[in-house]
Amino acid sequence: MSFEQDKRSLYERRRNILYLMANYLSIMGLEQSRQTLIDETHLTDEFQVCDNIDLDTIYQEYCSYYQLKFGKQPHVVKKNETYTMQPPPAQPQRKPSGNRRRVQPTVKPLPMVPCRVEPEADREVRELGSKMTVSQLAIPRLAQQNNIIEPTAKAVKPVENGHSSAVKYNVRPLIRLHENYSSEWKDFADIVCRDLMKKDLHHRWSQVKGLDTAIKLLKESVVTPLQYPQLFVGLTRPWRCVLLHGPPGTGKTLLARTLCSETQESITFFNATSATLISKWRGESEKLIRVLYDVARFYAPSIIFIDEFDGLASRRDSAGEHEASKRFKNEFLTLVDGLDSGADDERVFLLASTNLPWEIDPAFLRRFEKKILVDVPCAEGRKAIINDLLPVSNEWNAEQLDELVEMTDNFTGDEIRIACKEASMMLIRNKIEDSAGSSPACSSADPDTVQFDQLKTALEQIKPASYDLIHKHREWNRKYGNHS
Template identity: 35%
Template sequence: MTTVFCVAVQQDELRTEMRRKSLLILIYHHLLGQGYVSAAVALDQETNGGVRRFEVCDNIDLEMVLMEYESYHYVKFQKYPKLIRRTERLLKPLSGFSGMSGEMRELAAIISRDIYLHSPNVRWEDIIGLEDAKRLVKEAVVYPIKYPQLFTGILSPWKGLLLYGPPGTGKTLLAKAVATECKTTFFNISASSIVSKWRGDSEKLVRVLFELARYHAPSTIFLDELESVMSQRGTSMGGEHEGSRRMKTELLVQMDGLAKSEDLVFVLAASNLPWELDHAMLRRLEKRIIVSLPSSPARQAMISHWLPPLSSTGGVELRTELDYETLGMEGYSGSDIRLVCKEAAMRPVRKIFDALESHQDGDTDVPAIQLETVTTADFLEVITHTKPSARNLMDKYTAWEREYESV
């Protein structure tokens, strides 16, 4: 059984490799056919002559393949597919990235996939509360670019900032606001971006990440779930893997390089478990600010945002009569509050399903949809069945803040 499985996997990998090779050959001949000779030659050189030695079979070309896909999409969805969209920003080509071997070019292409080319469309004013965090992020990223004459000498820009706190409090939302509002190249990095199963590739990916950030400067590197890549060294049961140690060391070395340079590269990190972070990394993250659970005014603002007195979805009106000041919800994170609001809005919707299901397809008498008003009593009932996700952890965050806070 194992042998059969291995053979099947190998065959699937061969088919995938052949498909990618065929696509390059189709592109090469399409470029030649359209008169883009220089581009075709460049493609052939990058593949070491791997595409020039093949011809496209009769009655096959890239345009025909695309037309057949459009026809298939129209038959299935009754509309043609949208194939392209205008990019919101253009990156410098990797060909200008000096000292790049073939292997490093491949790694650079992998990291480049995590660059935000399109805005997440999150503004500072969209984030309710978190004023201290917004101020510090602006000081670190926005103002040094806007007022460079102020940030010299002892006032040189911060190079690293850690956002820590319970899940769902807005750490990633702050990062998206940076990507939207700041005119920097934004690298959205997670463990899957820089951890590789191949020996030596993880530290190479880290090195390429920081070199690319310098190349595309001004840049922001967002390290989400930092504890997954920078946990304390030497504390793993049974000893830490050598590759993991090398990757962490490389990340620390690159952070040191930023601190000693004038490059406009900033590291923004987020962690739900700051007590698991390596102390050497904490030293390199000069600013450490807690993103705490929302205050009472912030909670009220969130509830009124998600459940206003009148909203309309799909032509159906949803009305609410809520006494926002009595709803409380102390200990709930922003994502918890959104979940409660969604569940409260769902309660009147559930009551109309029977009427909708009894309506037969083809009947002209479609029942009018009128939802009941969501009341304070409904909301409080939902709260009793939806518990906060991180209330019991706040004491631990507060204790860690007292020891390591740096604002």
């Protein structure tokens, strides 16, 4: 590098630091200090700081890099031993004159030693996950490791046996700062981490009706091994791959959404989609699926959920199969169950759902240890769904409920929901008509005011759309699925 290049690099580095300082002062609301800095350094509006960088981000990434390399947090500032606290100068006392009374000021005096109040640790952890890229992502983890500073607050989550499990939040090292990965790999990691689910979807197992068998299996695969890890070793390792199949609207995606909500504090959940995993560039699709598994192992225990799995894992012996699609499926198969997979410490759970299981390649079906039919709800399940959506139905007599259960035979859970929604919409239509152009009496329909005749009329307007698929799924499940 020539002398001119060195000189220009030094100038650009100092200029960038000054712009970062001005930007940080603006973020902190110190406009007067920012203006003083601009006046002294002669900064102009010709340049501005990029959207994806600031001093706070640089500081966090440096601390993560230092922690990863040296195993401890860096010391940025230290106490000045030569500093002595000086008392504030005494104010001269003036004698009041005449009957004039002096009013004492209400402004509180400033502290003698100015200090910056640090934010709370739990708020810092929540704010770390505000970005969608791996370079700015921090995932809560199970316990404190290597003396990493973690917040004191604990998330207490009740479990079904009456006990509560406390999950400690811990900031994991950032993948982008890991020295063992290339820059290309880190770019792919940024892409797959867009599918990370970081918000609570507010679904609980108690809200899912008529799917007891599937719920029991998902708890056995994911939730129970976290509570009793000493029991799931060797041959009794947890199920690693589960396939949910059934007609549309039976609740397959609802189960995945509930599993994500129930395990949000202790498990990393990836909602992988075709838009993320499929690329038009040659070889990138295989790299993306491999990076997805690498990131899932890095943040283990993890769940990879793929909806409409038949679109990614169709049969490879079809006439119109493209060579790029075959390479992607071969790589996927190797990651699910290959030479370097299946280790005891690999805590990556694959959950897939499909409406067309007979379209999936047999090699993928072999790797799914459990293939569960999510069937239409039974009579008790349909009654529970109606009671949950319309609490007023608990007051109806047994003959009316039996009639509704009989009318909803072969209905999926979503079709029953649509019927209950249609009955509520009837109330809104009646209120709008009765208002005669004026404002309705209430803003929305109360589910408790839905009448039996309205729900019956709504059910008569809806016909089960998946009647033929129900028998086809049951026949396929008898041949290839699991009956427990």
